[in-house]
Structure formats: structure tokens, C-alpha cells
Amino acid sequence: xxxxxxxxxxxxxxxxxxxxxxxIVCWQLLINTTLQDFPxxxxxxxFEFGIFSKYPISSSQPVELDPQLCKFQEVxxxxxRREVKLIDVHxxxxxxxxxxxxxxxxxxxxxxxxxxxxxxxxxxxxAKIEQPLLVVGDFNTSDRDRNYRLLSKSLTNASHTVGWxxxxxxxxxxxxxxxxxxxxxxxxxxxxxxxxxxxxxxxGSDHQYLVANLKLD
Numbered sequence: 411x412x413x414x415x416x417x418x419x420x421x422x423x424x425x426x427x428x429x430x431x432x433x434i435v436c437w438q439l440l441i442n443t444t445l446q447d448f449p450x451x452x453x454x455x456x457f458e459f460g461i462f463s464k465y466p467i468s469s470s471q472p473v474e475l476d477p478q479l480c481k482f483q484e485v486x487x488x489x490x491r492r493e494v495k496l497i498d499v500h501x502x503x504x505x506x507x508x509x510x511x512x513x514x515x516x517x518x519x520x521x522x523x524x525x526x527x528x529x530x531x532x533x534x535x536x537a538k539i540e541q542p543l544l545v546v547g548d549f550n551t552s553d554r555d556r557n558y559r560l561l562s563k564s565l566t567n568a569s570h571t572v573g574w575x576x577x578x579x580x581x582x583x584x585x586x587x588x589x590x591x592x593x594x595x596x597x598x599x600x601x602x603x604x605x606x607x608x609x610x611x612x613x614g615s616d617h618q619y620l621v622a623n624l625k626l627d
Contacts, residue, residue: 435462437496444461479528497546529557542601565597568607568622
């Protein structure tokens, strides 16, 4: 199963569907659209999330959180007649203050109170799922943060196991002409095996896209 996620570009979606043979795509901050390559789709009412799939989507349940926190989209997908749970997330950004060191912004104050609450809702939901699980999206969390470590206790990051290089995804436009941090992730449960993970510059987004090839054991 190939999988792709990031902000929406129909052109990018079409190109990668043909080149990578992507079978499931998850987006945040998208426009409503259709594409023959992906006959099954679920788009949230506010178009914040969109899941496009070549596999049948058997059920969909948007999880509504406090508007000050976040929302995430949960679906069930039939992969080779097995039910797979897929959660597409866009978690809140930590509150922080920065000072400039030359052209580089340096954080000087960091507060994750709002993000902590959203992560706890997500972790509680994950603990109740027994099916093969994918949790993907914009986590606004690097692998050095406490919330990332909490999530990685029960799930594995594809970029860590089979990725190459730093795998940074944000922001695309920097004075160094390269992203500076990895805050977009593909996590999976024990029933999966990761074969490939990589990032590349997309179209119409300030994040790089992230694509992985996963095998269901």
C-alpha cells in the first residue's frame, strides 16, 4: 500500500497516483474535487480533511474536538478484505516566541498545553482500536517532543524505519532552501511492515509531501 499526505494540489495528486501507484491519499487544507484514479473518497464538511482511496472505504467518522484544539478524520478501509483503521490528523501548533539570530528564528519560549489536550484525545482513541491502524498527517511535533514520544510508544514511524536522510517536511521556503524540521509523519501499528518512506517538494503547499510503501502482514 502506497500512501501520500499533504496540502491539496490536484496536479500533484494525479502525477503521484501514476508515478508512485499511490493507493490511499490523505490531505489537510484542501479543496473539494474528484479524480478517477481514486474512486472512494471522504471529505469533511469544512474541507479541512480529505481521504482519497483505491480501496473501498466502509465507514467514516469525523471526530469533533473543541474548536480551539483540532479535528481528525477517522475511516475504515477494506484492504484485501481486512478492515484497516485510518486516522488523518492536523494537531495544533505549540505556542512559542522566537528571536532572530541573523536570518534564523530561534524559539525562546515554548508551551504545549493546547497541543497536550489534543494528543490525549488522540491517544485515548488509538488505545481502543484493535484493527491494523495508520495515523498520519500534520502533527506539528518533531521527534524530540514529549507528545511524539508518547505516540511512538504504541506506533512506529515509517520515516524512522525505512526513511533516508533527515526527512524534514517544513517549511519549504527557507534561506537555506531546505526544510528545517519534520512535523509530518506516517505512524503504523504492529500489523504493518514499512518498505519505503520519502519526502519531496510538492505543489501549492508550504510543506513537503510524505509518501510511504507499507505492507499489511
